[in-house]
Amino acid sequence: MSLEPAPPFVVFGYGSLIFKPPPNVVARVPGFLKGYVRRFAQKSHDHRGTPENPGRVVTLVHKEDWDIFSASDPFPDEDIVWGIAYTIDPEFEADVRAYLDYREKDGYTMEIMPIYGIVDGEETVIIANAYCYVGRKDNPSFIGSEPLPQLAHRIWISVGPSGPNKEYLFKLAAAVRELSPDSHDKHLAALESLVKAMDEGTETSG
Template sequence: MAINEENAPVEEEFWLFGYGSLIWKPPPHFDRRIPGWVTGYVRRFWQVRTYHRGTPTAPGRVVTLISRSYWSTLSDPHPSPPDDKVWGVAYRIEPAHVASVKEYLDIREINGYTIHYTPFHPASELHPGETKKEGPIKTLVYIGTPENDQFVGPQDPQELAEHIYRSRGPSGLNRDYLWGLERSLDELSPESGDEHVRDLAERVRGVAAREEGKGEGEREVVGRDVRREEHEGHHAFGRRESVDEVEETEKTGV
């Protein structure tokens, strides 16, 4: 796990930014949850996942953050986000549990993610049970950078949707991760939706509708493929007592 110490926070409070599954599957031992955004990044389903939502032989796809300056040099089939905000959630971890939560996250964020720090801007309007804090807040975030071998870069959106539809791992279907992220982002704020996520979610719903319309014989072939992938990935994941303990986040994310 590489660590980018530049701009590392020196204050006693420890805050974590989640932009993927951490939005709806929070870390343990947090005492504050605040929706908001970071700037200078673009969220994309460009990170391979051989655990949780995929297998070593059939990797799934999860989100990572890409610096906007690097992203602008790429040929991305999806258009530029309308603004510079990437929405997510910041969690404050109880001081007595910071070390154990960091250890938990290092396990959860294996497979290509590294530690960075970035300013987080709290939303002005909160839901019941959420607490307001003036920002920005220095937050830790796990990012799959372009230098890691799990980063795949720009992909054709329809091919990516087909891949996500087919992929699954011990934590479940890859498409459930995508749909969970879409739903969780929409619930944060009227302006927190992500067009990249929304477009992929719609495409995968279209693939699902098409597959559900196939004949029984075709569905059985698909089912055999899925079961084979599950079997191939079984032993690699058997080392963990609980899949939930290592469910990816995006993370601080994926």
């Protein structure tokens, strides 16, 4: 009696994994999540900031959870999160899991969720069970909603071992735009605009 092969390990990247993919990828496809928001609501002590001066990186938050404490959010209905679903070579699954667990160690928890795509003009589930690292609101690095000018200034000034925080923002915003003709993220675009204005000296910190 033959055993059914294990389902493939598919990880969904919505932050730095978009522009810095995991190793040993055998397939990748753009897609999106529904019912979540992507926000710079997570402190970064180890990549884009330091323990003394943490930067900000994105996390996913369930839409209903975000609505509870984010009345000032200027994009309350931005609940489609575009990213990339990566299928990992089964031979290296354990190694990649360990790599991702270490890379996402600063407050992230793995969850399983469906990935959607647009097929023949219709939204449909393209991957039923993908793994995704989520910074839940009860983790120590979760900071929640901040006024956009204040958040932009924090990103503008922060630097960590992986480089300037603004580099992370710029790479992510550009990568999301390139995923699909339909991909967009107003939150990323607004922050990108504010931080670039600070770079150009056309806006002061908030």
